[in-house]
Amino acid sequence: xxxxxxxxxxxxAARRPHRKDAARNFDALLDAAxxxxxxxxxxxxxxxxxxxxxxxxxxxxxxxxxxxxLFETVYADEVAALCEAAAEPTDREPWEALSAWxxxxxxxxxxxxxxxxxxxGESDIxxxxxxxxxxxxxxxxxxxxxxxAARTDMDFGDLLRLVAGIMATTFEDDAQRDRVLAIALDGVxxxx
Amino acid sequence: xxxxxxxxxxxxAARRPHRKDAARNFDALLDAAxxxxxxxxxxxxxxxxxxxxxxxxxxxxxxxxxxxxLFETVYADEVAALCEAAAEPTDREPWEALSAWxxxxxxxxxxxxxxxxxxxGESDIxxxxxxxxxxxxxxxxxxxxxxxAARTDMDFGDLLRLVAGIMATTFEDDAQRDRVLAIALDGVxxxx
DNA sequence: ACTCTAGCGGAGGCCAACCTCCGCTTCAAT
DNA sequence: ATTGAAGCGGAGGTTGGCCTCCGCTAGAGT
Numbered sequence: 001x002x003x004x005x006x007x008x009x010x011x012x013a014a015r016r017p018h019r020k021d022a023a024r025n026f027d028a029l030l031d032a033a034x035x036x037x038x039x040x041x042x043x044x045x046x047x048x049x050x051x052x053x054x055x056x057x058x059x060x061x062x063x064x065x066x067x068x069x070l071f072e073t074v075y076a077d078e079v080a081a082l083c084e085a086a087a088e089p090t091d092r093e094p095w096e097a098l099s100a101w102x103x104x105x106x107x108x109x110x111x112x113x114x115x116x117x118x119x120x121g122e123s124d125i126x127x128x129x130x131x132x133x134x135x136x137x138x139x140x141x142x143x144x145x146x147x148x149a150a151r152t153d154m155d156f157g158d159l160l161r162l163v164a165g166i167m168a169t170t171f172e173d174d175a176q177r178d179r180v181l182a183i184a185l186d187g188v189x190x191x192x
Numbered sequence: 193x194x195x196x197x198x199x200x201x202x203x204x205a206a207r208r209p210h211r212k213d214a215a216r217n218f219d220a221l222l223d224a225a226x227x228x229x230x231x232x233x234x235x236x237x238x239x240x241x242x243x244x245x246x247x248x249x250x251x252x253x254x255x256x257x258x259x260x261x262l263f264e265t266v267y268a269d270e271v272a273a274l275c276e277a278a279a280e281p282t283d284r285e286p287w288e289a290l291s292a293w294x295x296x297x298x299x300x301x302x303x304x305x306x307x308x309x310x311x312x313g314e315s316d317i318x319x320x321x322x323x324x325x326x327x328x329x330x331x332x333x334x335x336x337x338x339x340x341a342a343r344t345d346m347d348f349g350d351l352l353r354l355v356a357g358i359m360a361t362t363f364e365d366d367a368q369r370d371r372v373l374a375i376a377l378d379g380v381x382x383x384x
Numbered sequence: 385a386c387t388c389t390a391g392c393g394g395a396g397g398c399c400a401a402c403c404t405c406c407g408c409t410t411c412a413a414t
Numbered sequence: 415a416t417t418g419a420a421g422c423g424g425a426g427g428t429t430g431g432c433c434t435c436c437g438c439t440a441g442a443g444t
Contacts, residue, residue: 019441022391043235045431056393061433154375161361162372169357172349180354183346187379211411214421237401248423253403 006083008132011076011125015063026063028053033074042071042118068118072125075115079129082108086136095149095189098140102163105137106181109167116164133160148191159188198275200324203268203317207255218255220245225266234263234310260310264317267307271321274300278328287341287381290332294355297329298373301359308356325352340383351380 012030017023032052036044046067050060064070085104090097119126134156141159144150162184171177204222209215224244228236238259242252256262277296282289311318326348333351336342354376363369 017391019390021441025392043431046433047431050393057433058393058435059391062391065433067432151375154371157364158368158372158375161363161368162358162376165358165361165372166354167357168360169353171353176350176353179346180350180357183343183350183379184354184376185379187375187377209421211420213410217422238403239401242423249403250405250423251421254421257403259402 005087006080006132006136007128008076008083009080011128012073012080015073017063025053025055025059028055029060029063029070030074030077033070034078037071037074037114042114046070068123071115071118072123075112075119076125076129078108078112079133083132083136086140093149094140094144094147098144098150099185101137101140102159102185105160106163106167109164113168150188151190154188162188197279198272198324198328199320200268200275201272203320204265204272207265209255217245217247217251220247221252221255221262222266222269225262226270229263229266229306234306238262260315263307263310264315267304267311268317268321270300270304270307271325275324275328278332285341286332286336286339290336290342291377293329293332294351294377297352298355298359301356305360342380343382346380354380 016026029049032049033044036049036052040048046060047057049070050057053060060070064073082105086101090100092100137160138156141150141156145152163181166177166181166184171180208218221241224241225236228241228244232240238252239249241262242249245252252262256265274297278293282292284292329352330348333342333348337344355373358369358373358376363372
């Protein structure tokens with residue numbers, strides 16, 4: 001529970017209202033939106049989100065004047081959590097540490113696909129998210145590369161997209177997804 | 193131009209009307225839909241598709257009573273073309289032949305993402321498509337495996353999803369996409 | 385306790401896309 | 415050439431999500 005170590009964490013904090021009831025509604029809306037986007041994709045009905053959160057549609061629009069606003073905030077909130085996960089100190093092997101974080105990243109991406117494609121890269125917030133993400137996860141790859149455990153002709157962006165792409169696909173079952181992800185990561189790993 | 197070598201080819205052929213004007217409209221609608229789906233995703237407006245095709249909305253609904261019908265037919269049409277590409281005889285090395293076909297597959301998937309996610313696996317036609325696809329492309333992988341050029345602890349389905357997932361993601365530029373795809377395929381390749 | 389203001393909620397107008405329906409047109413079989 | 419049936423198209427009713435607006439509620443400072 002450290003204080004906003006990444007710029008992306010500020011994005012949500014800055015929007016959160018001060019009054020108690022308003023803050024509660026804000027949180028409820030964010031939760032409801034996350035859930036609805038995961039379930040129905042990017043074009044989930046805003047009225048449904050308000051209903052899930054137990055607030056009026058007016059309250060939703062006050063907090064998030066546009067659909068895009070809501071997307072951005074949900075997304076930033078997720079990314080902030082992910083960054084904090086990467087920052088937690090670990091005593092694991094370089095490859096293990098990287099691979100464990102990628103698993104976590106993969107888990108988030110399963111539900112975040114819809115949001116990502118809706119914002120489609122044309123957002124300021126996107127830039128901030130990317131920076132925070134790189135700051136948080138990049139060192140994990142670099143450490144693995146220095147240890148000779150990961151190929152050096154790729155960068156962290158390549159790696160994220162590789163994993164994100166695989167997670168965005170539907171598989172027959174989780175076993176197949178894991179198998180495919182493992183094969184792809186075999187292309188990344190060196191030594192061993 | 194051989195006669196419907198794969199079951200999937202029958203799907204479209206069976207729907208195509210016999211009267212000359214009707215057949216022309218059917219083809220125009222399919223083209224327009226393919227284009228619209230690639231451009232606007234799965235929720236392209238049907239009225240817009242009819243307009244592109246230069247036919248009335250009534251004609252669209254007569255040929256494709258539901259949105260799903262249209263999706264399925266467009267998708268089946270694409271898959272049929274892809275299967276024919278795999279069946280063309282080649283004198284290339286096993287790995288080269290596989291890899292070249294996967295490139296073609298990748299190209300199709302770029303635009304087909306929307307359709308795939310809309311049908312979301314819950315379609316009879318999907319099953320037929322998969323069978324034809326496996327019949328067409330599976331031998332390419334098997335040949336590479338027998339030649340010791342591809343790992344044997346994966347099947348053709350794993351491979352397709354690996355490629356499909358990567359192609360479904362957005363990249364900074366085509367170079368990054370190619371780089372990432374190459375890394376992933378390094379995980380598949382053996383020997384060399 | 386009092387006040388005053390930030391915040392609440394949902395009725396209702398707007399609009400865009402869906403889909404039906406039916407009078408007109410065009411094909412092709414005889 | 416005739417004719418009847420297959421096909422055409424788009425007007426318009428229907429649905430459902432979007433967003434505004436304003437009278438009411440309840441938090442927080444004094």
